[in-house]
Amino acid sequence: MENLIIEETKFSPSIVFDGEKHSLSITGKSYPENTSVFYAPVFSWLEDYIEKLDDNQEVGVNIELIYFNSSSSKVLLDFFDILDEAAEDGKSIAVNWIYEEDDEDSLEFGEEFKEDYESLTFNLVEKKPE
Amino acid sequence: MSTDKDSLFSKERVIVKSAENLLKNSDIPLETLLGSYRKLLKGYKKLLRHATTLTRVSDNQQRKLNTLLERLGRYVSFQLFKKIAEEKDDNEIKARRTKLTVFFSDLKDFSYTASHLEGETLSEFLNSYLETMTKIVIKWGGTLDKYMGDAIMVFFGDPEFISDKDHAIRCVKMAIEMREQMKGLRKKWYKMGYQEPLHSRMGIATGYCTVGNFGSSERMDYTIIGSPVNLASRLETAADVDEIFISHETWGYINDEIICDAPLTLNLKGFHQQIIAHKVLYLKGNDNNDVFCILDEIRGENIEIDFSSISKNELIRIIKLQETLKYRAIHDLTTGLMNREAILKRLEVEMSRSERESNALGVALIEIDTLHRIEQSDAVLEDVVRKIAEIICTAIRDYDICGRFDESVFILISPGTGIDTIPCFFDRIRKSVENKKILVHGHQMRMTVSVGGTCYEKKITLESLLQAVEAALSKARKKGGNNVECIRSSIECFNKSYS
Numbered sequence: 253m254e255n256l257i258i259e260e261t262k263f264s265p266s267i268v269f270d271g272e273k274h275s276l277s278i279t280g281k282s283y284p285e286n287t288s289v290f291y292a293p294v295f296s297w298l299e300d301y302i303e304k305l306d307d308n309q310e311v312g313v314n315i316e317l318i319y320f321n322s323s324s325s326k327v328l329l330d331f332f333d334i335l336d337e338a339a340e341d342g343k344s345i346a347v348n349w350i351y352e353e354d355d356e357d358s359l360e361f362g363e364e365f366k367e368d369y370e371s372l373t374f375n376l377v378e379k380k381p382e
Numbered sequence: 383m384s385t386d387k388d389s390l391f392s393k394e395r396v397i398v399k400s401a402e403n404l405l406k407n408s409d410i411p412l413e414t415l416l417g418s419y420r421k422l423l424k425g426y427k428k429l430l431r432h433a434t435t436l437t438r439v440s441d442n443q444q445r446k447l448n449t450l451l452e453r454l455g456r457y458v459s460f461q462l463f464k465k466i467a468e469e470k471d472d473n474e475i476k477a478r479r480t481k482l483t484v485f486f487s488d489l490k491d492f493s494y495t496a497s498h499l500e501g502e503t504l505s506e507f508l509n510s511y512l513e514t515m516t517k518i519v520i521k522w523g524g525t526l527d528k529y530m531g532d533a534i535m536v537f538f539g540d541p542e543f544i545s546d547k548d549h550a551i552r553c554v555k556m557a558i559e560m561r562e563q564m565k566g567l568r569k570k571w572y573k574m575g576y577q578e579p580l581h582s583r584m585g586i587a588t589g590y591c592t593v594g595n596f597g598s599s600e601r602m603d604y605t606i607i608g609s610p611v612n613l614a615s616r617l618e619t620a621a622d623v624d625e626i627f628i629s630h631e632t633w634g635y636i637n638d639e640i641i642c643d644a645p646l647t648l649n650l651k652g653f654h655q656q657i658i659a660h661k662v663l664y665l666k667g668n669d670n671n672d673v674f675c676i677l678d679e680i681r682g683e684n685i686e687i688d689f690s691s692i693s694k695n696e697l698i699r700i701i702k703l704q705e706t707l708k709y710r711a712i713h714d715l716t717t718g719l720m721n722r723e724a725i726l727k728r729l730e731v732e733m734s735r736s737e738r739e740s741n742a743l744g745v746a747l748i749e750i751d752t753l754h755r756i757e758q759s760d761a762v763l764e765d766v767v768r769k770i771a772e773i774i775c776t777a778i779r780d781y782d783i784c785g786r787f788d789e790s791v792f793i794l795i796s797p798g799t800g801i802d803t804i805p806c807f808f809d810r811i812r813k814s815v816e817n818k819k820i821l822v823h824g825h826q827m828r829m830t831v832s833v834g835g836t837c838y839e840k841k842i843t844l845e846s847l848l849q850a851v852e853a854a855l856s857k858a859r860k861k862g863g864n865n866v867e868c869i870r871s872s873i874e875c876f877n878k879s880y881s
Binding site: 361365368 | 389390391428438440443
């Protein structure tokens with residue numbers, strides 16, 4: 253299947269979903285004008301991808317958001333719900349919530365999301381300064 | 383936006399819709415009902431979970447935003463921050479012309495001081511200065527434009543406009559308060575160990591400026607440009623330490639409230655014509671200064687009375703207290719005469735006056751005979767002393783000075799009384815005591831005094847004079863009391879008696 257690549261803008265994150273490398277990344281800021289429209293292709297790609305995914309294939313999902321609005325939080329919850337269900341079905345999916353060193357707020361957001369999921373592997377990853 | 387929200391919750395809406403449709407049928411098989419109910423419950427649980435998480439995330443974000451705003455508020459002026467925060471749409475502050483009063487200040491020779499201070503010390507030093515000054519800017523409602531090192535730029539008249547006169551007056555009053563506060567800061571800095579006392583200088587000008595956002599679309603600066611800005615800055619540079627120079631236009635608005643020096647004519651860089659400037663002195667009257675201070679370093683008195691808050695009774699109490707303290711410092715409380723310290727100081731004054739004016743000066747010690755034999759309480763004995771003091775005071779002349787020397791001894795200074803007249807004069811005092819009956823604890827008693835007298839002679843020290851007069855008193859005492867003995871005070875004639 254084709255990779256999903258959406259360029260980063262001032263209001264929306266960069267999306268790089270690579271089906272061959274099994275690496276899914278959302279990076280940047282997320283407060284698009286129309287959140288559901290922006291994320292619609294993300295969800296349809298994800299549903300197709302999971303349907304075809306082998307159980308023993310390890311998948312890494314990297315989320316690195318410096319700012320997101322409330323609608324994006326809801327989208328993230330829906331997104332994690334799909335991953336959680338897949339994990340429940342036996343897929344090996346790990347979410348990496350990446351936050352900047354000393355960014356306690358971002359760490360707290362990650363902790364809030366992590367609490368909700370049981371099957372899904374949810375890692376809080378501190379980004380080392382380059 | 384509503385469509386966005388709708389589609390965000392599309393899955394949840396589908397569940398609600400199917401539940402609603404199901405309820406429309408009256409005849410539903412139990413199995414269908416249960417299946418639908420499970421779906422609804424699952425959806426509800428998920429929604430609850432989402433709502434909980436979203437609330438927490440949203441609260442967190444709001445807190446983050448508030449902290450950010452608070453921090454940001456420190457970097458822009460209070461007025462501008464308020465305007466940005468309260469502005470509903472994305473209206474940028476448009477550039478416009480308006481009359482403003484502009485203020486500049488800096489610390490004279492600060493670069494020199496800064497050059498030999500450590501970085502940490504420098505920032506502590508500078509921040510304590512800017513903190514104090516900024517509080518005054520806020521107090522007077524000025525828009526703090528920027529800090530440039532030790533320099534401060536403030537303007538009045540935007541974003542809040544009141545009247546040109548009001549802006550000018552508030553600005554000058556702010557400058558006067560800053561100058562006053564500098565005195566306190568200098569004391570503080572000196573105590574902290576900074577050697578050079580720093581002084582500020584200030585310049586103020588009024589006129590039309592362009593106010594608005596200047597800069598690029600990425601980084602805007604809300605500031606002002608125009609000739610009054612340059613003028614205020616040049617006036618500041620022209621001012622000497624602790625001086626406030628104001629432009630003639632500013633002066634036009636404030637001269638009925640603030641006293642200025644005679645106008646000066648200045649040649650300022652960037653201005654072709656000569657500029658009239660006024661040096662601000664102080665506020666007229668005491669409208670804004672209700673604090674009255676008495677600072678008497680010699681007497682060690684430091685009284686501060688705030689008339690804005692003090693009541694009449696409190697004021698009277700303070701004055702009375704001051705008077706009492708002053709009185710107690712130099713008087714003997716029993717007799718109302720000068721105490722030993724005060725009378726000896728007075729004696730020294732009289733000695734030097736006698737020396738200077740070649741006038742005679744008689745001095746006597748007057749001791750109450752047998753006071754210690756009266757077997758009564760201290761209070762009764764003090765009453766006897768007081769009554770005898772009253773008799774002595776009636777017997778002496780207006781220009782004689784009497785004081786209490788110790789428990790039972792008075793000292794009398796008699797300017798103008800010479801060698802020939804002292805025995806006779808002192809004897810008159812002795813007789814007046816002897817002749818007057820006094821009431822002691824309900825009993826009429828006659829008391830007597832012994833008097834030792836001398837005359838001041840040139841170049842005699844206070845100590846020698848006292849020795850002479852004490853020797854004379856001792857002599858009178860040895861003769862059985864109720865007696866007057868006079869001797870000369872100069873050492874070579876120490877033992878010669880007049881009587």
